[in-house]
Amino acid sequence: MGNEPSSTMNIKNNIKLDATDRKILEILQKNSNITNAQLAKEIGLSPAPTLERVNKLETSGVIRSYHAVIDPASVGLGVSTFVMASLKGHNKENINKFITAIKMVDEVVECHHITGSGDFILKIVCADIAAYQQLMLDKVSNIEVVDSLQSMVILSTFKDSKSLPIPG
Incomplete structure (x- = not known):
């Protein structure tokens, strides 16, 4: 634990967020309707590992749900x-x-x-x-x-x- 790089953040359930995870969260908070292909392009990964990261964030409870913001x-x-x-x-x-x-x-x-x-x-x-x-x-x-x-x-x-x- 003491050897963790400062760019990695520990959260509940001992999930570690790196810079890519944080970027995914920032993008999804602004537009949860983005396609996986668009998200992958924005973070600089291919679609398969991008989807894997999003799934990990969902199953760990970091991403709790997606909502439409209604006026x-x-x-x-x-x-x-x-x-x-x-x-x-x-x-x-x-x-x-x-x-x-x-x-x-x-x-x-x-x-x-x-x-x-x-x-x-x-x-x-x-x-x-x-x-x-x-x-x-x-x-x-x-x-x-x-x-x-x-x-x-x-x-x-x-x-x-x-x-x-x-x-x-």
Whole structure:
């Protein structure tokens, strides 16, 4: 382990990423629809070893999935909010109850366990303010372990990158 070159990065499951793997990840984050032949050309390998590397990244869990990035407004989702949720007690049972309940709410597109004044931060998307209000009244505030909620409506977004900066 101490003899590893600095251009190789260790990640979970002891997978090693070299410069070529990092380049593959950068390219796929920008365009997951790229063909294997195009990807191979961009990284300077033939198609067979390129496909082998991508498969290794997928089976090891480095690449978890591929998604289309959809413009929320174009599908009728005009309101996005962040909601800080504080629980009645910050114990394992309440945390698990909250997580189980929040996973059932489709409008919650992100849920993060956080430090600070709240316990969780949620990103919620809805059609409009009326739909958001109904969601909060009917579902989120009715989760039995929720003590308080603080909403922040997103007025505009200036950066919403889905690409991770690959170290190396």
